[in-house]
Amino acid sequence: MLDLLIRFQNMDRRWVFLGMALAIVLPMLVPFSLPFKVDQRVQDLYDRVEALEAGDTVYISADFDPGSRPELEPFFRTHLHHLFRQDVRVVMGTLWATAPPLVKPILEDIAQEYGKEYGKDWTFLGYVEGKELAIKSLGQSVRKTYPLDDRGNKTADLAVMAGLDAMRDFDILTSVSAGFPGTQAFVLQIQGQYNLEMASACTAVSAPDYIPYYQSGQLFGLSGGMPGSAQYEKLVYASVPPEKRPRLPATSGMNVLSIGHLYIIILLLLGNLAFFLTRGGEEN
Amino acid sequence: MDLLAITGLLLSIFLTLAILSFLFDDNPIYKFAEHLFMGVGIGIGTIEIYYGVFQPKLILPLLEEHRLLSIFPLLLLVLLFAKVTRKHQDWARIPIAFIVAAFAGVKLTGEANGRLLEQVRASMPDLQQLYETSGWWDWDNGGAGVISGLVLVLGLCACLLHFYFSARHNRPMRTISRIGILTLMLSFGASFGFTVMGRISLAIGRAEALLGLDQPNTLIQLGSMEVHRMTATRWMTVGTLLLIIVSIAALRRRTAPDSSTS
Known part of the structure; x- marks a missing residue:
């Protein structure tokens, strides 16, 4: 037994990676369903969006890239479905140079699916450089920060922007954030100053940093990583019959995530057990 | 095809x-x-x-709208490249001074507004209100309640005292300091757990694609x-x-x- 534990401690790390690969791939090939609960942070986000009325306008800052796609794209898609389903107008921009090729086609597809008209019901303003300075500028005037939209139209002339300029003119600000610049910069620069109603969907790595913003009321809702996205999918598609639902990537990823976590917990337990049991033997 | x-x-x-x-x-x-x-x-x-x-903020205003004020950012941009020459590298300090000053101003107001004031306020929970909304401990709401509020306040004080070096760390201070370390370890553990979850999520995304x-x-x-x-x-x-x-x-x-x- 002791020999086995010593061998386990000295095991080549590549076996751990292989085990992890199997822990991820096998549950995908043999699908199953584990239940999960909706967090209060996601429930609050959903409830606030549900309370929006037709004609209200939401500003989405889509600040993520392909590296964080599995965690944030499911939320982003579901959020757009949720907003368009309620006839809410969407104005979207990004502070990440690598985001437009990823987020623009998704917005275009979903807007088309709901028969929404560009410029009237939604617009994509494109990318703006400047990080926190750009955020500060957005707080004062979206039109000046983005003089032209992504298609080269004057932002001020778009019907969707009628009566809207400063960030506080929008009913909700949603930050889909994979890091800097993102949710934290929005909270620090303009949320408090203009008392904005702001929600965030962030990567799991950022979630512990943003939870205090939710607890202090600076964010009215927060979706953290893939579990947050899965919980939001669960709420948004609860009223849709299963046969009519699109593929829900975060929900299907949750089962795999659970098995992956279980594998790491087992490794942690075995590693600690081996360390404490073999410590005396090695000292002798 | x-x-x-x-x-x-x-x-x-x-x-x-x-x-x-x-x-x-x-x-x-x-x-x-x-x-x-x-x-x-x-x-x-x-x-x-x-x-x-460059195009909407420098080239178009200069060449099409003939806004002469746009020459200044262009000048600052050119000065930034003076850094590559040994003789004129001091000129690069002017645009760098602009950048540093702008970011210092933006950061300072942002940190004071968003983090300091709001977070200090949030670290003093209203226990009466917490009891009315969540009781002592609400399992359905991630453990919210009076106990969590007390853990937050006591843990925060213990962490702050752990980093207070002006007083001698005698026995009571050492005990408080240990509680502070424990609170910090719990916080790091939570961050590590979230990081692992994030990495597995990325692996899931690639595995799905493969x-x-x-x-x-x-x-x-x-x-x-x-x-x-x-x-x-x-x-x-x-x-x-x-x-x-x-x-x-x-x-x-x-x-x-x-x-x-x-």
Whole structure:
């Protein structure tokens, strides 16, 4: 037994990676369903969006890239479905140079699916450089920060922007954030100053940093990583019959995530057990 | 024939497996993929910055709208490049001073507004209100309640006292300090847990792409016949994996020191 534990401690790390690969791939090939609960942070986000009325306008800052796609794209898609389903107008921009090729086609597809008209019901303003300075500028005037939209139209002339300029003119600000610049910069620069109603969907790595913003009321809702996205999918598609639902990537990823976590917990337990049991033997 | 779709699919499979091959060992295929990602990332960034910043904020105002004030940012930009010459490098301090001053101002107000005031206020929970909304401990609301509020306040005080070095760390201070360390360890543990979750999520995303589960019902046109994208993806993944394994083995054999010469 002791020999086995010593061998386990000295095991080549590549076996751990292989085990992890199997822990991820096998549950995908043999699908199953584990239940999960909706967090209060996601429930609050959903409830606030549900309370929006037709004609209200939401500003989405889509600040993520392909590296964080599995965690944030499911939320982003579901959020757009949720907003368009309620006839809410969407104005979207990004502070990440690598985001437009990823987020623009998704917005275009979903807007088309709901028969929404560009410029009237939604617009994509494109990318703006400047990080926190750009955020500060957005707080004062979206039109000046983005003089032209992504298609080269004057932002001020778009019907969707009628009566809207400063960030506080929008009913909700949603930050889909994979890091800097993102949710934290929005909270620090303009949320408090203009008392904005702001929600965030962030990567799991950022979630512990943003939870205090939710607890202090600076964010009215927060979706953290893939579990947050899965919980939001669960709420948004609860009223849709299963046969009519699109593929829900975060929900299907949750089962795999659970098995992956279980594998790491087992490794942690075995590693600690081996360390404490073999410590005396090695000292002798 | 969906040649573009198949090429894109094959490229994404190859690059994913090439990056993952680093888990086995550092190798030239991984290096190639890494350099390609860097190059493409910088390329996309440069184009986006040109069309998103230079064109609307400098070139168009100067050349089409004839706004002479736009000469100043251009001048600052030119001065920034003075850094590369030894003789005139001091001129670069002017634009750098602008950048530093602007960011210092923005950061200071932001931190004071968003973090300091709001977070200090939030670290003093209203226990009466907490009791009315969540009781002592609410399992359905992530453990919210009076106990959590007390843990927050006491943990925060213990952490602050742990870093208070002006008082001698006698026995009571040491006990408080240990509670502070425990609170910090719990916080680091939570952050680590979230980080692990994030990394597994990314792995799930790539595994779904390699198994064709991201678009399970899509069909690809191959000449006159239609094939399921998922089936094609899986065959391509297996083929590419074998190709990478054989290539790495061949490269290692070639670069391995010849035992006959030693």
